[in-house]
Amino acid sequence: MLWGLSHxxxxxxxxxxxxxxxxxxxxxxxxxxxxxxxxxxxxTCAWTACEENQLFEACFELQVLN
Known part of the structure; x- marks a missing residue:
């Protein structure tokens, strides 16, 4: 279904x-x-989704893990 799209x-x-x-x-x-x-x-995918959905707590935890 997604094969026609770029990566x-x-x-x-x-x-x-x-x-x-x-x-x-x-x-x-x-x-x-x-x-x-x-x-x-x-x-980066997680970060983008995070920013778009304003899940700041999860963003912070991802930052700590990285």
């Missing part, structure tokens, strides 16, 4: 989908960041 576009789409799921089931962004890394996406 950045695929990453962005996956980030958005993950954030939507995160909002629905109440998981924390910090926990999801590990999934993104396993999928080969940059931690």
């Amino acid at each position: 950045a576009e695929r990453s962005s789409s996956l980030c958005q989908a993950t954030i939507q799921i995160e909002a629905l089931v109440g998981l924390r962004l910090l926990a999801l960041s590990a999934s993104w890394l396993r999928e080969g996406l940059s931690i």
Whole structure:
């Protein structure tokens, strides 16, 4: 489904989908960041989603871990 998109576009789409799921089931962004890394996406993906959704606590924890 995503094969026609560039890598950045695929990453962005996956980030958005993950954030939507995160909002629905109440998981924390910090926990999801590990999934993104396993999928080969940059931690920047987590940061972008974090900033867009104003999840400042999770952003702070990601910063501490890095």
